[in-house]
Amino acid sequence: MMPLVFAEAGQPQIIRKIGGSPEVKKHLEDLGFNVGGEVSVINSLGNNLIVKVKESRVAVSDELARKIMI
Numbered sequence: 001m002m003p004l005v006f007a008e009a010g011q012p013q014i015i016r017k018i019g020g021s022p023e024v025k026k027h028l029e030d031l032g033f034n035v036g037g038e039v040s041v042i043n044s045l046g047n048n049l050i051v052k053v054k055e056s057r058v059a060v061s062d063e064l065a066r067k068i069m070i
Helices: 022-031
Strands: 038-045 048-053 056-061
Touching: none
Parallel strands: none
Antiparallel strands: 038 048, 048 056
16 A cells, blocks of 8 residues: 555546545545545646546645555
8 A cells, every 4th residue: 555646647547545644535535536446547736636536637736645545
């Protein structure tokens, strides 16, 4: 298991765990990040990641991406 920030771009990954406070977990779930779901890193821009989750593209900060374990 490793944080999403270390994922290779373009490779689909399965979300294994979501860490952080209950508020952070709820926020990530609202964005579509659910345990068992698929996520792909599209690109990294500075300290942000552009990821594809549930047929949508979402920008997440480096801090949030470190709470998503794949």
